Amino acid sequence: MDQTRLITLENVSKEYDGTFVLNDIDLYIRKNEFLTLLGPSGCGKTTTLRIIGGFEYPTTGKVIFDGKDITNDPPYKRRVNTVFQKYALFPHLNVFENIAFGLKIAKKSKEAIAAKVDKTLELLNLRGFDKRAVDSLSGGQQQRVAIARAVVNEPEVLLLDEPLAALDLKLRKDMQLELKRMQQALGITFIFVTHDQEEALTMSDTVVVMKSGYIQQIGTPKHIYDEPQNAYVANFIGESNIIRGVMVKDELVHFCGADFNCVDFGFKKNEAVDVLIRPEDVYIVGTDIGQLIGTVRSVLFKGVHYEMIIQAGGFDWKVHSTTMAPVGSRAGLSVVPFNIHVMHVEDETVITQEDRT
């Protein structure tokens, strides 16, 4: 990937009526990167996006775009365009006029506008909709118009504020793929805001996990999933078993009344830690060779696998497995060292782990 830093946020904080919704955010976005701000509502992801878009000004800190300080520039002076959460299409204009809005403001010629809008309609499968009133369109179509209205201006950066949240599941999946395809085809930097972890993992080059105005972790989807910084990130991304344990020494961790070999090191001796084991990494084995022995509490058939709750070592283990153990039966559990991930106990204000490709 192009390593040029297109946008940089330096120590950005935002305060509303005495409370900080963003705390010292440091973040850079590279050219052509698909970067996702991920977190629950109120984590500051939308505020971050609005600061980049120019709709909010940071209380402290700077926004650098292409080497230039744009912290106090109004939105209309920025080379970014936004796809708003509820689309914010102009109800008094039809589809064509909505899409042409930015081009008309930029005083492009009539022919150029028509040509560009046509091309964009084509790109977003909106052919034949140009004369329609926007409120006569379905949610998915409105969504496309909102995207078309932004990308037709050929911005360097496209900001997307939960653009898929209002769509139903099937449509959302299609749009995910389509957005990704479009981002690669157009060569535009995407900054995407969502609370949907699956969406973040599928589409992004880089995921930024946020919580209460702090960045928790920045990394590739795989990195965030495999090596979450803390229990919060682990819980937020995918399903997980998180067990409080003690790091006995390098590569040996103690939890659920047993010692486990692992691959983590660099912790203090006997430091209290959070241990993460993904449900699909817990193997069901015979009671004779299991590292832990437990009782099956519940079984749900999920199609691809069984989802079981197995009580072992004083903990209810979430287990995803293609082999099923019946409810009430005894089962042995086994985890390979590579699948045990040891984390420092969560401290939301100390975050530095960053690993991008």
Added chain:
Amino acid sequence: MSSLNMPQWGVWLFALGLGGAIIFLGMSIRRHHGVHRSLFSWPYSLWIAVFTVVPLFLVAFYAFTDKAGQLTLENFANFWDSNREMKQQLIAMGYDPIVMGMGERGTVNVDTLVYSLWMALMCTGICFVIGYPAALFISEREFKLGPTLIVLFIIPMWMNFLLRTVAWMTLLEDNGLINTLLQRMGLGRVRLMYNSQAVLLGMVYNYLPFMVFPVYNALSRQDYKLSEAAMDLGADKWRTFSRVTFPLSLPGIVSGITMVFMPSVTTFFIPRALGGGNTEMFGDLIERTFLTADNWNVGSALSLIMMLLILLSMGLLRKVDPEGEGGSLL
């Protein structure tokens, strides 16, 4: 209760209403499942029928008949030529109206109508020019005092409009508050009242809230994300206003114009109070024709002409904004 001093028919009406309400209530309680919803609209429908529809027909009836109840268009001819009746009397008495210097058409009525329309247009225009920016300012999202200001706009309306107009008299009179102040400051007295400007001032003062409220409503209901979207697409503040905010407030403007223009054309009392009788408007003319000249037929004709004009202007507004609240009156 003798101190209430209600007129006889008032007591009857009250009793009728109360009785109706009791019967109505009893019926709905007794069989609240079987009650048709349309039943609830009866009291109001009855009210409208008795006090609006019937009088309207009466107005039409009077307008097209003479004192003897014969069908005639004379009342409208009298509107066109206010000297017509006098001329006919002169002829009947054997005089020649032209020799008597009465040959010309009497233009008082038509002039008054034109003047009223002109004043109403001016009033609506001024209310828009003052009211729109005010509403825009109050509806600003960052402006926290907005609701308070709206209440301040409403408070004067708790007072009767006659009282409000009389209050202006005490301010503008030759010996009024403003002139007293001016004299104290050594600037001398100025004639502030008894002219069209004073009447216009009174009208604007009374009708301004009717412009501000609908426009404020339309503006504050607008999704702020729409102006953000416009700015995002490169529109500066002015173009965001002219291309998004303003067009989307059109329904509010239309209903504001309607709500100011209609009462403006029919304004009465204000011209008499602040214009000192020099600037009669159509509303006063109608009132005078009914009460002073005691001519119900011509008065009804005048009323009918005014109603037609109002309907016409509403129709025009409807052309501008088909979904607007004002136009839907038709």
